[in-house]
Structure formats: C-alpha cells, structure tokens
Amino acid sequence: MVKSMAAKHAIWPRENDIIFNLSERAQRAEKVTGKDNVINATIGALMDDDGKLITMESVYKEYKELPNGEIGAYASLAGQPDYIESVKKIFFREYMPDAHIRVVASPGGSGAIKLALWNYTNIGDEILTSDWFWSPYVSIAEEIDRKVVTYKLFNEGNSFNLTSFKENFLRIADKQERIFTIINTPGHNPTGYSVSDDEWDEILDLSKEVAKDESKKIMIFVDAAYIDFAGDDKVIRKFFRKFSNLPENILVMVGFSMSKGFTAYGMRMGAVIGITSDENIAEEFHYSCVHSCRANWSNCNRGAMAILSNIVKDQEKFNLYEEEKKIYKEMLSVRAKAFVDESEKIGLEILPYKAGFFISIPCDNPKELCEELTKDNVYTIPLKMGLRFAVCAVSESKCKIAPKIIKNAMEYLESKKVATSEV
Amino acid sequence: MVKSMAAKHAIWPRENDIIFNLSERAQRAEKVTGKDNVINATIGALMDDDGKLITMESVYKEYKELPNGEIGAYASLAGQPDYIESVKKIFFREYMPDAHIRVVASPGGSGAIKLALWNYTNIGDEILTSDWFWSPYVSIAEEIDRKVVTYKLFNEGNSFNLTSFKENFLRIADKQERIFTIINTPGHNPTGYSVSDDEWDEILDLSKEVAKDESKKIMIFVDAAYIDFAGDDKVIRKFFRKFSNLPENILVMVGFSMSKGFTAYGMRMGAVIGITSDENIAEEFHYSCVHSCRANWSNCNRGAMAILSNIVKDQEKFNLYEEEKKIYKEMLSVRAKAFVDESEKIGLEILPYKAGFFISIPCDNPKELCEELTKDNVYTIPLKMGLRFAVCAVSESKCKIAPKIIKNAMEYLESKKVATSEV
Numbered sequence: 001m002v003k004s005m006a007a008k009h010a011i012w013p014r015e016n017d018i019i020f021n022l023s024e025r026a027q028r029a030e031k032v033t034g035k036d037n038v039i040n041a042t043i044g045a046l047m048d049d050d051g052k053l054i055t056m057e058s059v060y061k062e063y064k065e066l067p068n069g070e071i072g073a074y075a076s077l078a079g080q081p082d083y084i085e086s087v088k089k090i091f092f093r094e095y096m097p098d099a100h101i102r103v104v105a106s107p108g109g110s111g112a113i114k115l116a117l118w119n120y121t122n123i124g125d126e127i128l129t130s131d132w133f134w135s136p137y138v139s140i141a142e143e144i145d146r147k148v149v150t151y152k153l154f155n156e157g158n159s160f161n162l163t164s165f166k167e168n169f170l171r172i173a174d175k176q177e178r179i180f181t182i183i184n185t186p187g188h189n190p191t192g193y194s195v196s197d198d199e200w201d202e203i204l205d206l207s208k209e210v211a212k213d214e215s216k217k218i219m220i221f222v223d224a225a226y227i228d229f230a231g232d233d234k235v236i237r238k239f240f241r242k243f244s245n246l247p248e249n250i251l252v253m254v255g256f257s258m259s260k261g262f263t264a265y266g267m268r269m270g271a272v273i274g275i276t277s278d279e280n281i282a283e284e285f286h287y288s289c290v291h292s293c294r295a296n297w298s299n300c301n302r303g304a305m306a307i308l309s310n311i312v313k314d315q316e317k318f319n320l321y322e323e324e325k326k327i328y329k330e331m332l333s334v335r336a337k338a339f340v341d342e343s344e345k346i347g348l349e350i351l352p353y354k355a356g357f358f359i360s361i362p363c364d365n366p367k368e369l370c371e372e373l374t375k376d377n378v379y380t381i382p383l384k385m386g387l388r389f390a391v392c393a394v395s396e397s398k399c400k401i402a403p404k405i406i407k408n409a410m411e412y413l414e415s416k417k418v419a420t421s422e423v
Numbered sequence: 424m425v426k427s428m429a430a431k432h433a434i435w436p437r438e439n440d441i442i443f444n445l446s447e448r449a450q451r452a453e454k455v456t457g458k459d460n461v462i463n464a465t466i467g468a469l470m471d472d473d474g475k476l477i478t479m480e481s482v483y484k485e486y487k488e489l490p491n492g493e494i495g496a497y498a499s500l501a502g503q504p505d506y507i508e509s510v511k512k513i514f515f516r517e518y519m520p521d522a523h524i525r526v527v528a529s530p531g532g533s534g535a536i537k538l539a540l541w542n543y544t545n546i547g548d549e550i551l552t553s554d555w556f557w558s559p560y561v562s563i564a565e566e567i568d569r570k571v572v573t574y575k576l577f578n579e580g581n582s583f584n585l586t587s588f589k590e591n592f593l594r595i596a597d598k599q600e601r602i603f604t605i606i607n608t609p610g611h612n613p614t615g616y617s618v619s620d621d622e623w624d625e626i627l628d629l630s631k632e633v634a635k636d637e638s639k640k641i642m643i644f645v646d647a648a649y650i651d652f653a654g655d656d657k658v659i660r661k662f663f664r665k666f667s668n669l670p671e672n673i674l675v676m677v678g679f680s681m682s683k684g685f686t687a688y689g690m691r692m693g694a695v696i697g698i699t700s701d702e703n704i705a706e707e708f709h710y711s712c713v714h715s716c717r718a719n720w721s722n723c724n725r726g727a728m729a730i731l732s733n734i735v736k737d738q739e740k741f742n743l744y745e746e747e748k749k750i751y752k753e754m755l756s757v758r759a760k761a762f763v764d765e766s767e768k769i770g771l772e773i774l775p776y777k778a779g780f781f782i783s784i785p786c787d788n789p790k791e792l793c794e795e796l797t798k799d800n801v802y803t804i805p806l807k808m809g810l811r812f813a814v815c816a817v818s819e820s821k822c823k824i825a826p827k828i829i830k831n832a833m834e835y836l837e838s839k840k841v842a843t844s845e846v
Contacts, residue, residue, distance in 0.1 A: 003671050003672075003701045003703050003704050004703070004704065004707055005543065005640050005642070005672065005674045005699070005704050005707065005708070006542050006543060006707050006708070006711045007542060007543055007544060007545050007601070008545075009545075010541065010542035010543070010711040010714070010715075011707065011711065012710055012711065012714045014706065014710045017499075017500060017717075020499060020500075044497075045496065045497065052492070053491075053492045053495055053496050055491035055492060055494075055495040060491045060494070060495070063494070064487050068476075068478035068483045069475070069476045069478060070689075071478075071483070071486070071687075071689055071690065072476055072478040072483070072686055072687060072688060072689050072690070073468065073476050073688060073689050074467075074468065074688045074689055075689055076440075076443060077440060077443075106720075107530060107691070107720040107721070107723075108720070108721055110717075110719075110720055110721035111719070111720045111721075114718065114719050114720070118433065119429050119430060119433035120428065120429060120430060120433070121430060122430050122431075122432075136717055136718075136721070139714065139717045139718045140717075140718045140719075142718075143714060143715060143717075143718030143719075144718070178430070217428050219428070248426050249426075249428065251428045263495055264494075264495060265495060265496060265497045266493075266494055266495050266496050266497055266498055266722075266724065266725030266726060267494065267495070267724060267725075267726070268530070268691075268720065268721070268722065268723060268724055276428070278426045280426050280427070281426050281427065281428050283437065284427055284428065284429050284434065285428070285429070287435055287437045288429045288433040288434065288435065291433070291435045291562065291566060292433075292566060294440075294533075294559055294562045294563075294566075295537065295559075295562045295563045295565075295566030295567070296533075296534070296537050296563075296566075296719050296720070297529075297530040297531070297533060297534045297537070297691065297719070297720050298530070298531055298533035298534075298559070298691070299689075299691065300530075300691060301689065301690060301691055301724055302689030302690075303689060303690070
C-alpha cells in the first residue's frame, strides 16, 4: 500500500512545472548546439539578445546602495507606508480613480491574486477568466477549492468577445452571490491583447446592470502585471478613471507587480490595490488582506519596497528609471513587430497582439507541435489551445525567423496526419 | 447599514498589530526623552546597545556582491537546488536524522508553518501548542478555520509539562484522525525555554504509542526560528537524531528561517523541512508544499537564497559568518544573564529562560502592567498570561535595571488594587 500523510485536499498530481522543464531543455540545447542556433522562447522575463536576464541599472544600483537596515528589518504587514504611497503614485499616475483606495503589499502579483481570491470568494465558487489565461490562476483557485471557468476571449473579428463574457458573467450571477472575474490587461499573458477603453465600458456597463441586484457582489480583478510594457504609459492608464464612483457592490482590485516593470522577478514584490466607492468596504479590504498576509507569509521583502519608494519619491531617479525602461520597451516592441510582421507575411495565424511579453499561436495540437519544434531547436510553451512564444526573451533576428519555422512544423504535422489517415 | 464585500470567513476584528503599535510608541518616547531614558523591549530582532538593528557584515557583504541576475531572476518554486542542499547542511550539521528529508523554500518561518498546517490538517481540526505561544499561530490557523488549543508548558518544577501535553495530545487523538502539534524550540518565543533531550524522548515515546493505531496521523512541527541563538550549535542539535526511523505515520516538519540566524528578517526567507521514514510520504510532502507555494506566493526571494548557499558552500565564508554570529550570541547571552540574575536577586518571578530572544514575566494583568510600565518608559509586549521582554533588543545595562522597574510597577498595581478593595 502506498503510504500517505497529507490531507485529502493537499494531494495533487505529481507534475513538475512545464515551463521550468522546457526552459531547462532549451538551455541544454544551447550548450550542445550553441546559443546562436537555439530559439529559447520559454522564459517570461526580459532577456537581452544574448539570452542574458536584463536587470535595470537604475533599480539594482538603488538596491545595492540601500542601508542594511532597510533590507534587514521587518516591514509592516500591510507594507511600509511610503511603499503604499509610491505604489499608488506610480501605478495610477494621472489617472487615479475617484474612489477609496487601499494598497496591501504582497509577494509579487501571485500574492495579490491570492489575497483577492481568498477573501472575496467562497468554497466552490466559480471564478471567471478568459479561455486564453495564465495557468497559475487554476493553481491558486483549486488550492482553496474554487473553480476557474472561462469565456471565449476573442470574437470572430479578433477583439474582446463581449457576448461570451456576458453569457458566462450572467450565468454565474444567476447562481452565485459573488461574481469574481480576472481580466489580465493590458498586455495579456499569453496573447498580448489589451482590453480597449470601449470594451472596458461594455464590461463595466454589464457589471453595473448586474449590480442593480443589491444582493450581488461583483469583484473585478485587473491583473496588470505587464502594464509597464504595454504601450504609452498615459494612454493605457485612461481606463482607470472608469473605476470612479462605481456602485458599492462592485469592488475593483488590481494586482500590481514589480517583477516586470522593475526587472525584479526574483524579489517577489507586489501589491493588491482595492478600489471602491465606499470607505467601509475599503477599510474591510485592508483588514481582510492584512489578516491574510499575517496568516500566509507575514510581511514582504523590505528592501524591494525601499527601491520602489526611493525611485518614485526622487524625480531625478524616476526620470533615469523611465529612460532606461523606455529602451527595453522599445526593444520589446521591435521584437514583437518582427514576429507579427513576418507571421502576416508568411501567413502564420497568431492571436491579436497589442503589447506585452508574449505572442500566442493557436493550434489543435500544442504539445505535439511544441515537441516537433524542439527538433528545430525552437522552444516554446504549449498551452491548451496553442503555443506561447516569449518575444521578451528572443532577439529581433530570431523573432523574424521563428514564424516560418513554426509554420513549417505545423504543415509537417498536418501532412503526417493526412498521410496516416490515408493509410 | 454598514456595507461589506468580503466573504464571511474573511472578516476579522479591525485590530492593528499590538507589537507594531507599542514599538511605535517606544520610538516616540525615545524622541521625547532621549534613547538613554527609554527601554524598548518590544522588538523581536537583535539590536545593538544604541537600539540600531544589527545586520551581519558577512551576510550583507555577500548580498551586495551578488550578480544582479542572482537577485532578479525567478527562482524554482521549491527553492533553488543549491539552497535546498545548503539548508539541509546548515540546519542539521552533524545530526542529520536517518530519514527521507525534503526541503521546500518559504517566505520566512511563517510561510513554513502555513505550508505544514494547510497541507496536513483539515478544516475544524484542533492544533496543539503550549499556553505560552507565538500569537501568529492563531492567525495562521484561524484564517483557514483550524483552532489552536493549548497545554500547560510548565509543570510546578518549571520544566516541560508532559502530563498536560499528554492529556491534550490523547484528547485530540481520541477525536481526530490528525494530531498536529507545534513545538517552538530551542529558545522558545516568548519564554526562552528549550525542550531537553529527555523531554523529547518523552514526547516521541507518547507519539509512537499513539502511532500504533495506524489510522492516526501525527505531525510534529518544530518551529526552530531561534536555533541559531539557542546555545552550543552541536549540543542543541542532538535531538534531531531522534527523528530517525520513526513510524511512517509520524511526520516531523521543521520551520527553518534565515530571519534571526542571518539577521535577514526583512528578506523573508525560510523553508519547511519534512522528515519521514517513508520515501513516498517525503515525495508527497514535496508536491503538496510546492502546489501551495505556487498557489500562495509563487517562488521566493532568490537573492536571499543565494546568500545562504554562497556562505554554506564556502568554508572560509562560513567560518567568518560563524565567528561574527558568535559575537552576537555572546552579546545576547550576557544581556539575558543580566536580566535573569537581577530578577532572581530582587525576587521578580520569570519563566525558565534557557536561550533565545525573549524572557517572559507571568502576571495576572498583562495589559495593565504593560501600560503602567510605559509611564516609566519601559515598553514590553503584553501576552495573555504575562509580559514579553525582548532581551535581544535591550542593552546589558538596561536589562539589569528593568526587573526592578517591572517589580515596582507590579507592586504598585497590587497596592492600588488592595486600596480599591478596601474602600
């Protein structure tokens, strides 16, 4: 008999992280065939053209100059007060909603999702997100016995599928007190889509309509992990103002992360931001989240908080940071353009990319295609409905040649299938 | 009507952290009356005689020399492989149990407790710890609907109260499949007690007796946060060998933390260590905990892991670290001795202190006494059954005068009570 000690709810399939595995295989291939001959599009972090992690000088210089005490001391459970203020300032900029806003520190964006999901849903609740989604949403939800359900992200015109969103939103509203939806925008992982301002209006109109039933509680979680690489800093923030003066039973929460915008993935620093028109609901948000902080990880990385605060509070440092980030934003957009343009030229179907770290290629057989591509030394991540290609981690020249390799591999698999069915 | 959006399980009394509040008040008093005139014994971190946080040079030098990529990149969910090996090496030293051992990285010791408690108990389960205990155990347990119950830590001879432990252990075993007990040792927070090797034999004998019923699952969680300041590094580790070849339905888990031993509180780095005689149970432990990592905070602070690994792997660095730590260990023990000796001399009753950051003074009216002491500019933390005095944060000379001030305040409150009852 196989022995077991874990509680029933704690036993999961013994699978290792697929991204980590493929990334390891890509690195082995690089050692065997040389870096120039491998396209490693598995990694969700900005890499330079030589495949080295980009770490912003304006961020790391700040870190190394911190007094030890600023790194070593415990932080407040909710986050250091100046961190909280700095997060608000850098996140909203000129587009602070007219609302009661609270910020609670978290280990990265993951911790922010955990705080929101745990405190604002019940066991068994369905959580709504799009069919193209970041898979850890499922881990976070299933760990605490919530279930992720999906709507179709795209309609036939390749824009936000409000019909499918509405259908599912209303279906959940019909059977649950709580409607919790995660919208990953701008620069959606894994497709690179950004919800437009008009589409936000439609989402909020629907929410307000459902909110007329005062027994319903609507939570809109905006996973904004890629906002710093999602286009013009002002334009993409306009939709924040739409979160002003919402009905009291609509709570907007935002997952803020330093990982991408500060090239600080390993520091594990983020925050959950609560936006509500009711002060009591804002206070409740604070206390619920702080209790969860204490009960899950206690406080967060103090040094990382200090970096953000120091940069945001000092105009000169902030300008240097913005200038440096601009370089990498430009680099990313040149790479993505190379991939998108080439795909269009050769007729490789990709999902509508607007910004962010990833481009997705829909296909019927992602695992098979992913394996086939490894034979050409191209490493991608297989999703349920396609492949994820990390333009953030691949040089422009490789981004230009990848679409053709992918298309060839698709055609080869297709021809094999036809051949087999003809036998 | 007061508006609310949080789920029922997420609504808690709106209390702020009492330690943080008292620590703030102490700091204000220092500004008003001068540092020399204030005894701030609230802080659970090593402070120098001027009240400044001690940060070990051998640790922070290492941090500041890390290549950016070692700080910035995402770490593996379970922790970097060399971190995992280094934790095992530095934690067990010559006393590695003969068992299957797994290590999973966590944000500090708090995260380790969360991982163990969540994965090895069920909703509604009673969790057993001593009546003098670190209060966040309750936060961690109540957040997920588990309940902390307590046994009397001390018997009349002021040593481990096996009778009370046994009574409660058996009571829980009688009604629950799972018996989960947290033992904070060596250098218990808040009393400074350390369970002796003989007492460990008694605890394990009782566990083995109960384990004869194969339907029972026994989890012993050793919260070893203060092990680096708990006496001779070898002597205090001897009990680890007792975790060898235990029955398969006894799982020992250890909370490892870098906070104290590396003066790295704000870095939030620790690990949960699983010790079992069954390989499958060890593997299950790994996968259960890793799923929880992904679902709560994702990965941990990579730079902090690198510091530990670099120090443990390099004998010269390790020696420097050990030498530096020795200075602070000595400092702590001199302070504690001053407090203990003076208490004995003047007849202030304190709990049996062996090692660690805190000394506890039992009393009937902790909150009142704590307030009374602030009038004398002495700041302590009120617990349910007494006061916690942080010798880690107070100079030797202040440790020497504090007992008398505390005794006087106690006597004053006593006399006031008598006077009132005589009216």
